[in-house]
Amino acid sequence: MAGPTVEFWQTRFESGNVPWDRGSANPQLEQWIAAGMIGPGTTMLVPGCGRGWEVAALAAHGVHATGVDYASGAIDACARLLQSQGLAAELFQADVLDWQPAAPVDAVYEQTCLCALHPDHWRAYADQLRAWIRPGGRLFALFVQAIAEESGQGFVKGPPYHCDIHAMRALFPARDWEWPAPPYPRLASNPAFQELAVVLTRKG
Numbered sequence: 616m617a618g619p620t621v622e623f624w625q626t627r628f629e630s631g632n633v634p635w636d637r638g639s640a641n642p643q644l645e646q647w648i649a650a651g652m653i654g655p656g657t658t659m660l661v662p663g664c665g666r667g668w669e670v671a672a673l674a675a676h677g678v679h680a681t682g683v684d685y686a687s688g689a690i691d692a693c694a695r696l697l698q699s700q701g702l703a704a705e706l707f708q709a710d711v712l713d714w715q716p717a718a719p720v721d722a723v724y725e726q727t728c729l730c731a732l733h734p735d736h737w738r739a740y741a742d743q744l745r746a747w748i749r750p751g752g753r754l755f756a757l758f759v760q761a762i763a764e765e766s767g768q769g770f771v772k773g774p775p776y777h778c779d780i781h782a783m784r785a786l787f788p789a790r791d792w793e794w795p796a797p798p799y800p801r802l803a804s805n806p807a808f809q810e811l812a813v814v815l816t817r818k819g
């Protein structure tokens with residue numbers, strides 16, 4: 616399999632080398648919640664949830680949140696975070712490329728899972744996201760902007776793998792997804808990279 620392995624990520628969690636981790640929920644998620652775009656009772660998946668700050672923020676807001684990550688270090692940390700805050704969420708230690716929820720969900724929160732996957736797997740992951748979300752449901756996406764100099768010579772460099780907007784349009788085509796008109800908010804709240812915040816709606 617091209618790209619990082621589960622051992623790569625597990626080692627990161629064990630050593631505490633997690634530069635993507637804010638230590639709190641993404642402020643964009645808090646904004647979407649405050650704007651009423653994610654309400655209590657929503658069923659929502661967080662693939663590649665890591666230590667789970669966003670899973671906890673969603674659960675605290677009454678969302679039926681499910682975190683999925685294949686690294687035990689991530690799932691254990693997320694479980695501890697939920698417990699420390701007296702919150703409940705479902706957690707699965709599984710590969711996002713083959714895991715399936717019991718039923719389609721209202722929404723997915725995609726933050727730094729796509730950019731953690733080698734682009735060879737992007738088509739399969741995008742197909743998973745489409746299958747997980749019910750028609751009319753939403754994909755709350757933070758597309759990581761991390762252009763590597765080597766990409767100018769054709770090298771595929773990551774993680775994080777740069778989620779260029781043209782590639783995103785190809786992965787989530789207008790045939791299947793409703794795109795809002797740009798410009799999209801560009802967040803610099805993580806010192807390691809910037810993110811484009813886009814909410815897509817799954818067509819029927």
Ligand SMILES: C[S@@+](CC[C@H](N)C(=O)[O-])C[C@H]1O[C@@H](n2cnc3c(N)ncnc32)[C@H](O)[C@@H]1O
Binds near residue numbers: 625728732
């Ligand atoms: C860059 S970290 C981001 C974690 C979290 N989303 C955050 O922003 O703090 C990428 C996460 O995706 C997980 N991951 C990568 N590939 C995965 C796969 N194929 N299946 C499940 N989890 C995966 C890693 O274990 C890691 O926790």
